[in-house]
Each structure stands twice: as C-alpha cells, then as structure tokens.
Amino acid sequence: MNKSSRLSHSFGFSEVEQREREEKIRAVFETVAPRYDRMNDMMSFGIHRLWKRTLVHFVNPQPGEQIVDLAGGTGDIAEKIAAKGCQVIVIDPSEAMMAEGVRRKLVGVEFRIGSGEAIPLPDQSVDRLTLSFGMRNMTDMGEALSEIYRVLKPGGTFYCLEFSKPAWWIKPFYDFHSFYIIPRLGAWVARAPVAYNYLVESIRRFPDQQEMKALVENAGFSNVEYRNLSFGIACIHMGEK
C-alpha cells in the first residue's frame, strides 16, 4: 500500500494538535517510567499480567523467528517471548521506559529507539509483531498500521492488545475505577496525576472492538479476528499479512 492510499486515523485532531499530543505522550512516559510496572500492577490488580500471558499464548512464538514488540516500553512482553527462544526487538520512542528493561539485562532482547509511525526496520523483515497498550498512543493509527504491514513478511502476523469497550453490566464499576481510583493512584503512587488523567482520556477515545477490527482490515490484513479479555475491558486483535 503506498503512502497516498493509506487511511488516516488521527482521532480527529488537526496537525498542530497531533504534534502537541505527541509531545504530551512522550512527556507522560518519561515521567512515569520508573514506576510504570508497579502502577500497572496496582491499577489492574495484577490482571494485566494475565492479559499479556494470553497475548504471548496467541503469538505462540517459535525459536528462530524475528519478533518485534512495538511500543514495548520496559520490555515485559519481550521478556516473555524471548524466554521461548526467539530474538525480540523492542521499538519505543521513550529512552526512559526502555532504560528499565535495559537495566534488567534481558537475554535475547534488543532495545531500539523508534516510533510506530516510522518503524526503523526494512520491508518484510519481521515474522510477528506485537503491540501492547501502545496503539492508543500513536498520533495516527492508520499510518502506524501501514508501517506494521510494511515490515511484516508475507504470512506474518500482527497482535494488538488494547483497552476496549467493556460489557454494559461491568461498565459502572469500570467507570468508577477509571474516573476515581486511577487518577488518585496516579497522583499518589506514580506522582503523575496529569499522566494518568491522559491514560483514562485516551482509553475513552479509543475505537471499540468492531471499529478496531475495521481499521486493521483497512490496513490490508486478512483473517482479522479478536478475543475479548475480562468482559471486553481489554481485547486482542489479530491479523495476517
């Protein structure tokens, strides 16, 4: 797919607003990096670990495969995949987030600065690409999806784990948790209230299960399907090049 035929999906922001948003996102992750993993455990009661384990189960990495974890942050997904005997490249624009992973000296994991909108890898060089809680940080999801499509080999697979739209009956509890608990935890534990207000806002703006499926299909992927996790609070979309 050439650049002009790419479908843009920039959350309805203008170009200037997009640039401001990009800077804000970068600042958020620089601030929260040292406390990011602890905050995830507290906010999700540890459930994010089960979601990530399910993601790795779907990926089913085989030794020798080239795997990329885009927006890989502190490297927790990469660590699980590398444990299966694969080489994993974590790509993320935040040095501070990746520094946490570098410090843990993960075997089989390489950390590279880069972004989803301009993945620093050649065409058709990757067997599988994972993106966990990173899609909603892209300034343009359409552009990121075409970059993901470009770097995957034919037959390569893409896995996206993200927050989604929960079932109606769980929504009141979920809303209470998002609007009252998460911002307070963000202020007390991560000492970054603005960052965690951003998190809640970005989850609200994110496409639901069907909209996300359509976006992945529009980027050219086939056999796109999704699995809800914890009644739709999170969701894994999968597609094949």
Ligand SMILES: C[S@@+](CC[C@H](N)C(=O)[O-])C[C@H]1O[C@@H](n2cnc3c(N)ncnc32)[C@H](O)[C@@H]1O
């Ligand atoms: C919520 S964290 C997710 C980290 C990890 N994948 C996980 O599941 O815990 C989002 C990550 O996206 C990265 N990020 C922000 N903007 C990005 C972009 N345009 N392209 C790729 N990664 C981006 C951030 O630096 C951060 O590490």
